[in-house]
Amino acid sequence: PEGDAQGDAGPGCPKGPGPELFTWEFATDPYPAYAWLREHAPVHRTKLPSGVEAWLVTRYADARQALADQRLSKNPAHHDEPAHAKGRTGIPGERKAELMTHLLNIDPPDHTRLRRLVSKAFTPRRVAEFAPRVQELTDRLIDDFAAKGSADLIHEFAFPLPIYAICDMLGVPREDQDDFRDWAGMMIRHGGGPRGGVARSVKKMRGYLAELIHRKREDPGDDLISGLIKASDHGEHLTENEAAAMAFILLFAGFETTVNLIGNGMYALLRHPDQRERLQASFAAGEPGLLETGVEELLRYDGPVELATWRFATEPLVIGGERIAAGDPVLVVLAAADRDPERFAEPDTLDLARRDNQHLGYGHGIHYCLGAPLARLEGQVALGTLLTRLPDLRLAVDPADLRWRGGLIMRGLRTLPVEFTPLVPGPN
Numbered sequence: 001p002e003g004d005a006q007g008d009a010g011p012g013c014p015k016g017p018g019p020e021l022f023t024w025e026f027a028t029d030p031y032p033a034y035a036w037l038r039e040h041a042p043v044h045r046t047k048l049p050s051g052v053e054a055w056l057v058t059r060y061a062d063a064r065q066a067l068a069d070q071r072l073s074k075n076p077a078h079h080d081e082p083a084h085a086k087g088r089t090g091i092p093g094e095r096k097a098e099l100m101t102h103l104l105n106i107d108p109p110d111h112t113r114l115r116r117l118v119s120k121a122f123t124p125r126r127v128a129e130f131a132p133r134v135q136e137l138t139d140r141l142i143d144d145f146a147a148k149g150s151a152d153l154i155h156e157f158a159f160p161l162p163i164y165a166i167c168d169m170l171g172v173p174r175e176d177q178d179d180f181r182d183w184a185g186m187m188i189r190h191g192g193g194p195r196g197g198v199a200r201s202v203k204k205m206r207g208y209l210a211e212l213i214h215r216k217r218e219d220p221g222d223d224l225i226s227g228l229i230k231a232s233d234h235g236e237h238l239t240e241n242e243a244a245a246m247a248f249i250l251l252f253a254g255f256e257t258t259v260n261l262i263g264n265g266m267y268a269l270l271r272h273p274d275q276r277e278r279l280q281a282s283f284a285a286g287e288p289g290l291l292e293t294g295v296e297e298l299l300r301y302d303g304p305v306e307l308a309t310w311r312f313a314t315e316p317l318v319i320g321g322e323r324i325a326a327g328d329p330v331l332v333v334l335a336a337a338d339r340d341p342e343r344f345a346e347p348d349t350l351d352l353a354r355r356d357n358q359h360l361g362y363g364h365g366i367h368y369c370l371g372a373p374l375a376r377l378e379g380q381v382a383l384g385t386l387l388t389r390l391p392d393l394r395l396a397v398d399p400a401d402l403r404w405r406g407g408l409i410m411r412g413l414r415t416l417p418v419e420f421t422p423l424v425p426g427p428n
């Protein structure tokens with residue numbers, strides 16, 4: 001959003017000029033603007049920093065309905081904008097069709113077929129079996145900075161954890177994982193822009209994955225890529241291209257989201273000492289339940305995905321009383337819906353024990369997050385282990401000095417400097 005300020009509620013809005021959207025202030029704290037929109041312009045047409053006009057849906061009931069509405073297509077071909085704007089709706093730096101035909105860009109029946117096939121390989125059981133590995137990775141990353149007594153939790157922890165985790169799960173050999181870390185770093189730093197570095201990183205990843213898939217076909221293992229190649233449904237398989245697009249979307253969808261779950265989540269805990277102490281007390285009492293409801297609440301309170309990915313009206317329709325024309329983009333603002341007082345009691349209060357917490361942080365309907373079990377696992381292990389091993393973890397800077405990375409879809413901290421009592425390395 002850097003500097004690309006835009007947005008009052010528009011001349012058509014009877015409530016007068018609304019909040020400015022997509023500014024620095026908005027990226028730091030978008031919630032007052034969302035409260036205004038929910039109340040005064042719950043389905044609101046705005047110009048995005050890219051110049052594309054889109055509808056923002058901010059009330060919980062409308063958001064949930066829109067996410068499940070099959071008249072809203074995920075296929076950018078339904079967008080009425082000129083072709084140059086279409087590239088902005090997919091993977092940063094990716095213009096070729098190969099990786100773009102992934103789950104978040106397609107509708108049934110193709111979506112149904114691909115999702116069924118990937119679900120055979122990416123199973124809750126595979127994720128559960130992966131738990132010890134996530135714990136090991138988490139401990140190793142903490143070991144690397146524990147003796148210093150300080151760290152930037154984004155760069156030294158939240159950023160590497162998900163990329164190593166998903167690489168491991170896919171079957172990327174350890175010696176190649178640092179390349180992925182660098183490519184992903186390029187994408188997270190410059191995501192959304194058609195800059196050369198991003199395009200090059202995507203190209204390298206694409207080439208690497210194509211070759212890895214080829215190798216796994218010859219010599220399968222028990223990793224996820226081999227599982228994707230093997231998966232069959234009524235005799236149907238993924239093509240090599242589809243398997244590459246699938247591996248790529250797993251990396252792409254599971255990376256920055258999880259970085260932000262750990263970053264935003266830990267920041268919220270550090271800013272709410274009562275909740276954080278309650279959580280630490282629950283560990284001491286051997287009660288894992290609060291960590292589970294707590295991670296869900298952190299997703300609701302300040303989730304990684306601010307706006308669901310693009311949707312386009314395939315026919316004229318009405319959402320929350322507003323007429324949407326065929327071809328119009330519709331963006332469901334998950335972060336606004338998840339603070340809707342019509343749905344959540346005291347929505348601006350962080351309550352780790354919150355019940356009846358049907359937040360939209362993982363979306364809803366047929367595109368509901370495929371990786372939710374892995375994200376939950378990583379979030380619980382990461383936050384639980386940090387607070388157990390570094391019990392006096394505290395912010396090392398004034399919160400006002402923290403900078404937020406507010407791309408259109410995601411929102412997260414650029415850095416999270418912390419301090420703690422150093423851990424003395426063990427005898428090994």
Ligand code: HEM
Binds near residue numbers: 251305309366367
């Ligand atoms: C879809 C959130 C982690 C893979 C989604 C959607 C959301 C979401 C909101 C739906 C988008 C829409 O309908 O427009 C999150 C959050 C995560 C997370 C908050 C972390 C805290 C992951 C992980 C993976 C993953 C770890 C995989 C490794 C996917 C895939 C889809 C998806 C493949 C597309 C599903 C489909 O279209 O059928 N995610 N995600 N996500 N997510 Fe996640």
